[in-house]
Amino acid sequence: MNENLFTSFTSPTMMGLPIVTLIILFPSMLFPSPGRLINNRLTSIQQWLIQLTSKQMMLIHNHKGQTWTLMLMSLIMFIGSTNLLGLLPHSFTPTTQLSMNLGMAIPLWAGTVAMGLRTKTKASLAHFLPQGTPFPLIPMLVIIESISLLIQPMALAVRLTANITAGHLLIHLIGGATLALINISAITALITFIILTLLTVLEFAVALIQAYVFTLLVSLYLHDNT
Amino acid sequence: MTPDSEPDNEHYCPICKFQHLYCRERTPGTPRWRLVVPVKEKKLMDVKLGELPSWILMRDFTPKGIAGAFRRGYYRYYNNYVNVKKGGVAGISMVLAAYVLFNYCRCYKELKHNRLRKYL
Numbered sequence: 001m002n003e004n005l006f007t008s009f010t011s012p013t014m015m016g017l018p019i020v021t022l023i024i025l026f027p028s029m030l031f032p033s034p035g036r037l038i039n040n041r042l043t044s045i046q047q048w049l050i051q052l053t054s055k056q057m058m059l060i061h062n063h064k065g066q067t068w069t070l071m072l073m074s075l076i077m078f079i080g081s082t083n084l085l086g087l088l089p090h091s092f093t094p095t096t097q098l099s100m101n102l103g104m105a106i107p108l109w110a111g112t113v114a115m116g117l118r119t120k121t122k123a124s125l126a127h128f129l130p131q132g133t134p135f136p137l138i139p140m141l142v143i144i145e146s147i148s149l150l151i152q153p154m155a156l157a158v159r160l161t162a163n164i165t166a167g168h169l170l171i172h173l174i175g176g177a178t179l180a181l182i183n184i185s186a187i188t189a190l191i192t193f194i195i196l197t198l199l200t201v202l203e204f205a206v207a208l209i210q211a212y213v214f215t216l217l218v219s220l221y222l223h224d225n226t
Numbered sequence: 227m228t229p230d231s232e233p234d235n236e237h238y239c240p241i242c243k244f245q246h247l248y249c250r251e252r253t254p255g256t257p258r259w260r261l262v263v264p265v266k267e268k269k270l271m272d273v274k275l276g277e278l279p280s281w282i283l284m285r286d287f288t289p290k291g292i293a294g295a296f297r298r299g300y301y302r303y304y305n306n307y308v309n310v311k312k313g314g315v316a317g318i319s320m321v322l323a324a325y326v327l328f329n330y331c332r333c334y335k336e337l338k339h340n341r342l343r344k345y346l
Contacts (some may be wrong), residue, residue, distance in 0.1 A: 026325065030318065032304060039308045042318060088322060090329040090337075163340045196295050 004012040006173055009165065012092045024094050027081035048075070057219055064119070065226040068219070076105070076215040083164055083207030087200070096165045101157035108218050124225055153221025156217060163210050167203045174199060 003161035011020050034043045048071060057076075058069050086093025094100050128145040129138065131132060174196045181189040273281045285291070307317035330337070 004336070004340065004342050008333070012332060019332070029300065031310065040311075042308055042322070059279055085322075085325070088326050088329070090326060092329065 003167065008090075008168065008172070009096050011097075020092070020094065022046070023092050024082075024100075027078065027085060028181065030076065030081065057215065059222055061219070062226060064149070065083055065219075065222050071108075072215050073220055075108070075218070076211050079104075079160070079211035079214055080208055083211060085170065086164065087203055087207060095160055096168065098157060098161045101160045102153070105153040105156035105214075109156065110185060111223060112218065112221040112225045113149070115222075119170075120225070127224060152217075152221065156214060160214055161211055163206055167206055168200075170199060171196070171203065 011018060012023060031046060032040075032043055034047055038044075039047065050125065053076060054069055054073050057072060058066050063067075082093060082095050085091055086095070113124070128149070131139065131147075133141055154199050174192060177198055178189055178192040181192055270281075286294070303321075307313065307320065310317075
């Protein structure tokens, strides 16, 4: 059972060829670009959702921060759609791979930090020391703040990976338990099945929430630095 | 049927004004025109069964050609099922069902071992 549990997280190959790039590119096929003033239903719904999300997320920023709108909106669309597609049976979720999440988190975080250091050097360095700290505590606090700064991209990536991976693993385990319990006791299998249903609903929510949290944190780092 | 004689490059199609290759059979007094389109440019449904292997080999297999084929296929599906006036959930759920099927075929090898041992 150990091998079965983790085989769904290996890099997907088909007849020896790695198709992970195709799977990463697949969600883009589900977002057609709106060409007209009044589009078809799918495009209109997506347009409405994206406008809602972008207004909610980008209002807190000033003009300089709002130049990041395209980046953040495509980020939330990508992570949200990839996580949701991963809930389909047998599918591979690229966001379960730490490599990919690190590849998303580190450049974005580094971009916000570099932007802050370049444009508002004094203000962004001032973040290392909260206001009103007693004088003897200053060295320790600077060290702590700098560690917490450096750990931000790691936390972003690991948070996303762990949440999605844990959800998938739980679904596998509880689903396997349901199947195994059918022959032993039908009522327990029914209870386990209800737990599985609730878990799947939770996973849908988690998929969207994680996308939102990732993007929100990046936008917060941006807000600090613009 | 009588075989095609040599195509005639000089004459234009009177209907659509493009220069098709016309094959003119010389029976005394009555020239007969038959439209001869090169096999390379025919669409799939117009290709005769005997010409099928040569048609397949003449297709464009460069990356640009393959990308063009995917693009045409995508737009054909999109305009037929999604980009319609009252498109519903069917357009996108067919895509998702095909995606599930594709992933099932991809990991069939590992899933084979999860069968109930009765019928190995």
